[in-house]
Amino acid sequence: MAVLIVLAAAAKVPNHFGVLLLLGAVGSALVFAGLRDPVVAVLLLLVTTFLRVALPSILPVDPFVLAYLGVVGAWAIWIARGINRAPRLGAIECAMVLYVTWNVMSMFSSHQYGSVIPLSGAELSVPRFVLTGTIIPFTVFLVGRYTFDRASAVRLLLWTILSLGAYSAAMCILQFHGPTALVWPRYIVESPSWEGRAVGIFDQPVVNGVVLTLGFIVALLLAATRSEPRWSRILAIAIAVACAYGVYLTHTRVVWLAFAVVVLIGATSAKGFRTGFVMTGAVMTAAVAIKWSTFTSSDRSAGGVGSPDELQDRLNTAETAIWAVQEKPLAGWGIGRFTAMNTYHHQRWAPDVPWIRG
Template sequence: MSTTAVSLTTGSRRHRWTEAGALVAAAAFLVATALAVPFLPGGMVALLLPGAIGLTVLVAAVFRPEVAVLVLIVAMFLRLPTPSIPMLPVDLFVFVFAVTLGSFGLWVTVRPDRLRQLGWVEIFMGLFVVWNLWSMFAPSRFPAVVPLTGEPMAIPRFIIIGTGVPFAVFVLGRLTFDRERSVIAMFWTVIGIAAYSAAVSIFQIHGPTALVWPKYVLANDQWPGRAVGVPNQPVGNGTLLIFGFVTAIVLASRRSEPTWRRWFLALVAAACAYGVFLTRTRAVWLAFVLVVIAGIWCAKGFRRWFVVTAAFMVAGVASNWSTFTSADRQAGGVGSTSEIHDRMNAIATALWAIGEKPWTGWGVGRFASVNTYFHRSWGPDVPWEAGFGIDAHFTELGIFADLGIIGGVVWLAILVSMIGLLVRAYRTLPADRLTGRPLATAAILVVLCLIVTGMTAELRNFDVTNALAMMMAGVAIGWADRFVPDRTRRGTFEEKE
């Protein structure tokens, strides 16, 4: 071995040891701070705990920014059950997001060449964020309040949840998840949070309820008899469970996985599928059906998992056809018209709003106010009060009403360009490795699920599902960026630092 090779190997080992030592030290500091919380004054806790979390994420991101992204995803998943920290003016996940952005800024300063991977989709994302910010400060006919209650609406928070975090994790996913173990960690993060929400959903409906945490799941009065999971909302919960179903199937299809782990992943996929049923939400069911059909079509090498799922779905519907077509939502019936009327009137109101202010819209986050003061009915056969005062429940129409044609066109440009890049990833990546076509397939199915549920729900109010879908899309596109086709070696990937 040459002297140069020895020095490079030694330097690499030193870097790994330095990295591992820094991560262990930061994690130890965080654990020690958490253990000391009961013995410290409240003011000191308010200073030390956020500092320890921030330091841990900062150190992790300097060496592995993808770790910080996954910490952010977990923080968003636990946003509702996590109590607010005194002296911290924002939610914990917003704090972690800010630290992650700062850490990525440090990381990219020594790897500026990575920015060459960015393209039109990121330009459109930047324009959309700028247009949201302009709309936030532009004069609006309606104040930033919830119209039916008068409570203040935090427009900056609305933009961060619906736009800022998803776009940021897309970029971070595209640039930084450049190792197979990072992709595996991403998959297990999605599987872990989906499996937990599936367990909560099952225990909520069937018991034992003593195992349900957080407890607000049991105090669900708005959606009785429907599994709301940790997101505390059936559409958000069902979307998250579909993500877990897809990622569990992708990993379970890998022959390199131990047998016991593949059985565990199959169990998680089954629990997520059953949790989807327990949401008793037609939009989620439709998204799941379309994902399964798309999986049968495009999941080459592991489509049998989707075929088996489709067979169980058809058998379940056929054996309970009368119940399935009834209007009893708690029993799983789809015949109820109440929520359909809500959506129809919301669509009618959105179309009216777009016609009244076509170019710049009524202002970001203002559709609920428009739907309160200018509520429209779909037709004489639809009750006027259906859908009164609610959000758009059709993400694209809500964006056009809020941000006008300018904002809506930019949003559609983001979706179209991202879908085009995902199709390219599916076509070009190799089929024999996890970071190849299986990753692209998972990303396509997850984005498909998000788009479908977005036709009956305002996705800008959701946080972790948006971020997860965008992250997985960015990771798949990033691997396609770095793939170098080679006819003699079936393709390879650019070497990483």
């Protein structure tokens, strides 16, 4: 299978056959390691999903799709060999199966509008959307419950998440403070989709903020873990600081709000490692108090949150979604059709909210 993939990729980029051959060898080794252990397979899926936007499209399928198939294959092998027990479906798993079933049925059903952006004609890949939005997360949840049952596996997962968070934080800082030559992928500094915001490897500040927030949480947890070596705990503290600063550099209010909620919850309920949350909350409160006028201004680049535009966007979008549910409460408008439906049936939250927003 790996040979076929390399040959297919070589047909697209014949001048880099040697590099592709090397990548094929590395990929084969990773596939072998992943099939031997679902823990490794899940971590490979995590990394390839993280790199999804950045990796060039030279393979016939996305690497994260291959990694997902590896997770399913590795877990099936473990169950067949008796290393792991077959899953027992509870209420949560049954709800997930029903939700995936509804998504698949909606994907194959006919709907009033197509899965396209009407103004540009760009088409949304609904199968890809269903795979990344429901099937992969639910599969990883199910596999994780029965696979990450050892301290060593959990520790490996935490350090993988921390590494991804650290990379995201580094790219945020380099994007704004340089040297920008070290930033990869290059679109972060050359053609970001959101100018003036830390978009990260995803080219999207909100998704980037989610990874930074997760990195911050894991960093504080590992920094407070006594069994970790001293050097790794110090490193975790440094990464936590970098992730927190990266969150600020997103200049995105929903990311800031989510981070503030995480800090508040951590400060009140993170038993054994709440000190970092308390200190972060104190620094955030002091910074807002010192620069209150700037914070409440509409200057987003300076850290202001006073601009109403994004809030009005979300209010109108929410009103449109509510209207859509009321119109078709059972079958719905079709998965991947909201953009088209919003174009033709856009609603306004209130008379004082401009209709054009959202």
